[in-house]
Amino acid sequence: MPDISPLLALPGAVAGAGTTADHYGDLVAEQRMLAAGRAIVDLSDRGVITVTGPDRLTWLDSLTSQSxxxxxxxxxxxxxxxxxxxRLEHSIRIIDDGVTAWLLVEASQTAALAAWLDRMRFMLRVEVADVSQQWATLGQLLPVGSPPLVEPAAxxxxxxxxxxxxSAVQVGGWQYAAEDGHPAAEFPAVEILVERDRLAEVGVAARAGELPVAGALALEALRIAAWRPRFGGEVDDRTIPHELDWLRxxxxxxxxxxxxxxxxxKVHNLGHPPRRLVMLHLDGSDALLPGHGAPVLHEGAAVGTITSSARHHELGPIALAVVKRSLDPAAALVVEVDGVAIAAAQQVIVPTDAGATAGVPRLPRLGAVQRPQA
Structure with a gap:
């Protein structure tokens, strides 16, 4: 686990569960600044793994789902x-600089992923290192054509x-969500890699008012509104990529x-994912937010689970949830929070008919008699 971030010492900082700030005292203002590309988020509690050597990209290609x-x-x-x-074991964000592949991951994944990759090197010309103590990331929403607010390492x-x-369906990918109205284009997120010892100077700039900062909760709210899955939120030990529209x-x-x-x-061409991701618009009357794992109910029966939730500066209380694929999109839902039933309206992300894209016709059973058409 990386050390406590210097940005956690800024005025108004409220610590989250890790080593960074959940917010700095004004959740709404922080979200608005972040959405406008005018603030950075401290992501230094996440992990960084490097892979070097001439075989690094072909090796990673052979192990993982992306080209x-x-x-x-x-x-x-x-x-x-x-x-x-x-089933998902790790999600990896990667940038290569021609010499090194930089793998950005959740803190909880770092040690296990680095160890697994190191065991899989065999005779290939690659070296794996967990460099989380030397390198850190800062988050930002970066409008096209704008420079990062903090100079990245190079x-x-x-x-x-x-x-x-x-922000867009990648080459070779597939989107199950409807194309019209997808909010991903409004989430031009970036992660800026910096030497960890530069976090102190970032903190100095923020304290002087030269660099606005937003907390992790602001980024979470914008991520949820963009329907963007995160390993630390939406993934459990049964998750397959199709359920979260992660093929895109x-x-x-x-x-x-x-x-x-x-x-x-098989699931994409012939079958259907057993569960599907939805966004829930929650009744805000009781000022309660469901936590990770809260049950989603329909007519008293559990039909899914909350994976992430937040208060969005425009949409109000929202959440991502994984529900049964067969759940009617129009079903009346409630989420239980501290004994209170909160009404929830479902917004479809992954539709009930996701998958089965091959359209293979059903073949007659062996021995069945084919009757002539009238």
Whole structure:
């Protein structure tokens, strides 16, 4: 776990569960500044892994869901490490600078992922290192054509700014959500890599009023409104990418083999994901927000689980939830919070008919008699 961030010492900072601030005293103002591209978010509690060596990209390509073998220097990507049954084990945000592949991950993933990658090197020319104590990330929403608010590191001559590919369907990807009205384009998120010892100077600039800061809760609210899944929120031990519409940014459907590919192809072409991601608009009358894991109920029966929730500066209380695929999109839902039933309106992200894209006709059973058409 990285050390406590210097930005947590700023006036008004309220600590979250980790080593960074949830907010700095004004949730609404922080969201608005962040959405406008005028504030940075301290993400230094997340992990950073480096992979060096001439085989790094082809090696990562062979292990994970995205096409990475021809990633250009400075190009960003997102990829998933799946188990043999296609369930998510790790999500990885990656930028390569021509010498090093920088893997940005949740803090809880870092040690396990670095150790697994190190075991998988075999005779290939790659080296893996957990560099979270030396490097950190800062988040921002970066409008097209605007420079980052903090100068990124460039140890090999390429500025290390990871651009979130969620903003558009990537080559080789697939979107289950309806194309009209998708909010991803309003979430031009980036992560700026800096040397960890530079966080102190970032804190000095923020304290002097030269660099506005927003807390992690502001970023969470904007992420949820953009329907953007996060490993630390939406993923459990049963998750497959289709359930979260993660094929749009992190899966290449026509690349070479990788672990879990058979499940990815089978569900996408012939089957349906057993669960699906929805956004819930919550009744704000009781000023309560459901926490991670809160049950989503329909007529008294559990039909899903809250994965993330927030108060959005325009939408009010919202949440992402994973529900049964068969749940009627028009069903009346409630979420239980501290014994209070909160009404919830469902906004479809992954539709009930997601998958089965191959349209394979049903074949007659062996031995069945085919009757002539009238």
């Amino acid at each position: 990475l073998a021809t990633l250009d220097a400075g190009q960003s990507a997102e990829t998933l490490l799946l188990d043999p049954n296609g 140890p090999n001559g390429v500025p290390l700014v990871w651009h979130d590919p969620w 940014s992190a899966v290449h459907l026509s690349k070479g083999c990788y672990r879990g590919q058979e499940t990815v192809a």
